[in-house]
Structure formats: structure tokens, C-alpha cells
Amino acid sequence: MGFELLSVADIDSRIEAIEDVAEVLTAVREWSKERGIVRQSYHFTPVFDGPTSDRTIIYAEGFPDEWLALYRDTELRTIDPIPTYTFKMARLTYWREALAACADFEGTSRYAEAMQAHGLVHGFGLPLYGPHSRNAYASCDFDRPMDLEGDGMLLLDVRLIHQIAHQRLCVLLDREQKAPTLSERETEVLQWIVRGKSTVDIGAILSISPETVRTYTQRIYTKLDTADRVGATVKALKLRLVEP
Structure with a gap:
């Protein structure tokens, strides 16, 4: 069953019933695709680390393979100003806004050029907050210009669903009481x-x-x-x- 006919409240209940980390990510991906999001990423940051830390776990969908290979390079990731600026603003933040606000930062022009070269123009970042400082960053791209006047309700739904999913992920991870023994x-x-x-x-x-x-x-x-x-x-x- 898809998500096209479900309200945010229904989706909240559905995500709350999921017992597997990967299934939560899959549910958000399905919902996002049905709403027209062509690419998205989820950056789960270890407690007390920054959102561009080399310890951040990144789940990405729809981005060009060449871009993902570049972003795995710690050097490029560390000059990405968008996640840090998004948390500073504590709201949905367009990529173009963050890049403009951080234009004077070292590395921003290089990062902006790399994004432009890979067709990453119209997306936005989301700050996600969880218990025990387990925060995360998400990015979404409809591959078209977005604005609050024409897309306000859709953008609100996007933010709500990602926040709901992040909190569920935190709950599921907290249930892990004992580490298994690996060879x-x-x-x-x-x-x-x-x-x-x-x-x-x-x-x-x-x-x-x-x-x-x-x-x-x-x-x-x-x-x-x-x-x-x-x-x-x-x-x-x-x-x-x-x-x-």
C-alpha cells in the first residue's frame, strides 16, 4: 500500500508501528517519491559530532553516483556549509540560501561549483531533532524551484514526516540493549x-x-x-x- 491517500496523522501512526530501522527509511523514501521528491538524503550524526563529521552515517537516494563518490571524500564533506547553516537557522533552509549566506566561508565557492556541476540546485535542508542530542540532517530536492507561498503545505508535510521518522529511528536504536558478538x-x-x-x-x-x-x-x-x-x-x- 502506498502513502498517497494517507494523512500525516495516518503516516505518523504507520511509522510508529515499524520495528526495523531500514523499514523506516524505506517508508520515508516511498512517501517522498509519491510527493515528487526526486532525491533525498539522511545524515545521522553521532552524539556531539557536527553534521559534516566523517563519522556521520549518510543514506542517499536519487543523487548522481559521481556526486555521491565526491561527497564520500571527507575533504569535500567538511566544506559543505549547508547542514551547519541549516541547524543554525533551525528551520527548512534552501541550498541556495545557505550557500549565499556562507559565501565568504573558505571552501563554499568550491562546494557550490561542485553542486552546480551535478545539477543540485533547488533542494533544501531540514534540521531533525531527537532525544539525548541525537540530531540528524536531511536534504530533499523536487528538482524544481520551491517557495513557501505556493508549496507551503507540501513543505510542511515534508518536514513533519522526516521529523517523525527521525524520532522513530532514535527509539528503535535505543532499544538495542546488548551488542552481539562478532567474529x-x-x-x-x-x-x-x-x-x-x-x-x-x-x-x-x-x-x-x-x-x-x-x-x-x-x-x-x-x-x-x-x-x-x-x-x-x-x-x-x-x-x-x-x-x-
Whole structure:
């Protein structure tokens, strides 16, 4: 069942009933696509870290592969002024607004040029707040100009849904009481998953076959009670199973 006929209150109830981290992210993605969002990202920041920290876990959907490869570069991420400015304003903040306000900051012009080159123009950032200082940043892009006068109710729904989903993620992560025991090899594989390496890359790094990596990955998913890399990464850092 899609989300097109559901009110925000109904979606709130539906998200509250989800018991898996990855399913929450999937639900938000489905809702966003049905509303016309072509790309979005969710940046889960460890407590007391900044939103562009190299320990921040990033889930992205719809962005060009070339841009994602660039953003994984810590150097580029650290000069991204948009998340920090968005939290400073404590409201929905358009990318163009943040870039203009931070134009004099070192690296902003380089970052703005990179965004422009990859067609990232019309999006906006959202500050998300959770218990115990577990804050997060989200970005959304309808790939068209947006404004509060014409799109006010839609933008309000976007902010509400992302805030609801973030709070649910925090609740689910808080339920983890005991870290599972991983073998040395499982820990190695998990470490590279957290760093964003592909199955083939991990196999080459550890000198094992991709199929063996998949076997270890499935064991990790089972032990962490998750279904994919996003959930495994978030739980691994929450439980301090690996170093970021």
C-alpha cells in the first residue's frame, strides 16, 4: 500500500508501528517519491559530532553516483556549509540560501561549483531533532524551484514526516540493549561496510571472494537484526562495534 491517500496523522501512526530501522527509511523514501521528491538524503550524526563529521552515517537516494563518490571524500564533506547553516537557522533552509549566506566561508565557492556541476540546485535542508542530542540532517530536492507561498503545505508535510521518522529511528536504536558478538572476520567486513565499500571492494581488501563477503554480510545482518547496509551501519556505530 502506498502513502498517497494517507494523512500525516495516518503516516505518523504507520511509522510508529515499524520495528526495523531500514523499514523506516524505506517508508520515508516511498512517501517522498509519491510527493515528487526526486532525491533525498539522511545524515545521522553521532552524539556531539557536527553534521559534516566523517563519522556521520549518510543514506542517499536519487543523487548522481559521481556526486555521491565526491561527497564520500571527507575533504569535500567538511566544506559543505549547508547542514551547519541549516541547524543554525533551525528551520527548512534552501541550498541556495545557505550557500549565499556562507559565501565568504573558505571552501563554499568550491562546494557550490561542485553542486552546480551535478545539477543540485533547488533542494533544501531540514534540521531533525531527537532525544539525548541525537540530531540528524536531511536534504530533499523536487528538482524544481520551491517557495513557501505556493508549496507551503507540501513543505510542511515534508518536514513533519522526516521529523517523525527521525524520532522513530532514535527509539528503535535505543532499544538495542546488548551488542552481539562478532567474529574477527565479521568485524573486518562490518568495518568496511561502515566505510561504504562495495562487496567486491571488501573482497579485494580482505583477499576473499565476493561470495564469501556476502556470506559474512548475511551473518552480520542476522546478528544485528537488520536487513541491509544502512541498518547495519547505524547499529554498528550505535553499539560501537567498529571504529568510525
